[in-house]
Amino acid sequence: MNIRTITETAIHALDHAASKAGNTVFKAKPSLMIFVFHGLFINSAEIEKNLVDPQQNVTVDGFRKFVEYFYYRKYSFVSPEDILNGLDNGISHIMITFDDGYYNNIRALPILREFKIPAVFFITTNNVKHNTSFWWDIIYRENRKRGVGLDKIAAEEQLLKKKTVKQIKEYIHDKYGRGAFNPVGDTDRPFTPEELKKFSEQDFVSLGNHTSDHAILTGYPPGQICARITEAQSYLHGLTGKWPAIISYPNGSHSPKVTDVSRELGLHLGVTLEEKKNLLPLVKIKNKIALGRFFLLGGRDINRQCDILCSDIMLYIRLKNILKTFIPFLFSPHICFDKDKK
Numbered sequence: 396m397n398i399r400t401i402t403e404t405a406i407h408a409l410d411h412a413a414s415k416a417g418n419t420v421f422k423a424k425p426s427l428m429i430f431v432f433h434g435l436f437i438n439s440a441e442i443e444k445n446l447v448d449p450q451q452n453v454t455v456d457g458f459r460k461f462v463e464y465f466y467y468r469k470y471s472f473v474s475p476e477d478i479l480n481g482l483d484n485g486i487s488h489i490m491i492t493f494d495d496g497y498y499n500n501i502r503a504l505p506i507l508r509e510f511k512i513p514a515v516f517f518i519t520t521n522n523v524k525h526n527t528s529f530w531w532d533i534i535y536r537e538n539r540k541r542g543v544g545l546d547k548i549a550a551e552e553q554l555l556k557k558k559t560v561k562q563i564k565e566y567i568h569d570k571y572g573r574g575a576f577n578p579v580g581d582t583d584r585p586f587t588p589e590e591l592k593k594f595s596e597q598d599f600v601s602l603g604n605h606t607s608d609h610a611i612l613t614g615y616p617p618g619q620i621c622a623r624i625t626e627a628q629s630y631l632h633g634l635t636g637k638w639p640a641i642i643s644y645p646n647g648s649h650s651p652k653v654t655d656v657s658r659e660l661g662l663h664l665g666v667t668l669e670e671k672k673n674l675l676p677l678v679k680i681k682n683k684i685a686l687g688r689f690f691l692l693g694g695r696d697i698n699r700q701c702d703i704l705c706s707d708i709m710l711y712i713r714l715k716n717i718l719k720t721f722i723p724f725l726f727s728p729h730i731c732f733d734k735d736k737k
C-alpha cells in the first residue's frame with residue numbers, strides 16, 4: 396500500500412462513519428442525484444479479459460445493489476422528461492445515466508423493468524453507425540495484450556485526449572493497424588443501429604446525445620461543436636423519431652461556449668462529471684445545462700459508497716474537488732477510474 400492508498404482508505408473510513416452518523420441526525424437537503432455508468436459487465440471474469448478499459452468496473456450485480464439501495468430508501472427515480480416537467484422539490488431524486496452507447500447496457504434492462512425505473516443512455520453516434528470500438532478501449536486492449544502497465548496506459552490516454560478525434564484515429568491506425576477498430580465482441584461493441592432503434596422503444600429507456608465522435612468539445616470552435624452535436628441529434632432522431640433533450644459532454648468537459656451551443660440546439664439538459672448533488676429547486680438554466688453526476692466503483696462496497704453520497708458531508712468528494720482544481724489530470728475520466736480493482 397502506498398501513501399495515497401492509505402490516506403484514501405482513512406478518508407473513506409472517516410467519511411463513512413461521518414455520513415452514517417450524519418444521516419441519522421440530519422436530513423440531507425432535497426436534491427437530484429445523477430449517476431453515470433459506462434459498460435456493464437456480466438461478472439469480474441469478463442472484466443479480467445482486458446478487452447476494454449473497465450473504467451468503473453461495474454457488474455450487473457453491482458448495478459442491482461445500487462438500484463436496490465435507493466429504491467428501498469424510497470428515492471424517486473426520474474427521467475429527463477420528469478426533470479423538464481418539474482420535480483417535487485421536497486424529496487430527493489435519482490437519475491441513472493449510461494455513457495457512450497455500449498451494447499452491453501442492455502444488461503440493465505431487466506433491472507429497470509423489475510423496479511420500473513427509467514435510465515438515459517448517451518450515444519456516440521459514429522461508433523454505432525460504423526460499428527467501431529471506442530478509442531480508449533482500443534488503447535487499453537492493445538496495450539494489455541503487449542503487457543503494458545496501467546500507469547503507462549493512463550498516460551497514453553491522457554496524451555491522446557489532447558489531440559483531435561482525427562489525430563487519435565490516425566495514431567491508432569498507424570500504431571495498431573486498421574483492424575484495431577473492429578470490436579471483439581459484446582464486451583466492447585457499440586449497439587448496432589437496428590439494436591439501438593429497438594432498445595429506444597423499450598419502456599424506461601431514453602436516449603441522449605454524446606456527440607457524433609466523442610470529441611472533447613472544449614477544444615473546438617463553436618462551428619465544430621455545433622456540427623458534432625447536430626450530427627448526433629439528427630442521427631438519433633432519424634433512427635428513433637425522437638429528439639434527445641439531454642446531452643452528456645464527452646469527458647465531462649464543458650464551458651459556457653459549449654453549453655450555449657447545446658441550448659441553442661434545443662438541448663435543455665446537460666450532464667457533466669462534476670461530482671456534486673444538484674440541489675432543488677433547479678431554478679437557474681445554468682443548473683440544468685451542467686448537472687453534476689456521481690460515479691460508483693465496482694471494486695468497492697456499493698452500499699458504503701451510497702451511504703456516503705446520501706449524506707451532505709461527502710468529505711472525500713469535497714477534498715477531491717479541491718484537488719481537481721489544482722491537478723485535474725489525476726481525475727480525468729476514461730482512464731481507469733477504479734485502479735484498486737486492476
Ligand SMILES: [Zn+2]
Binds near residue numbers: 495
Ligand atoms: Zn463518454
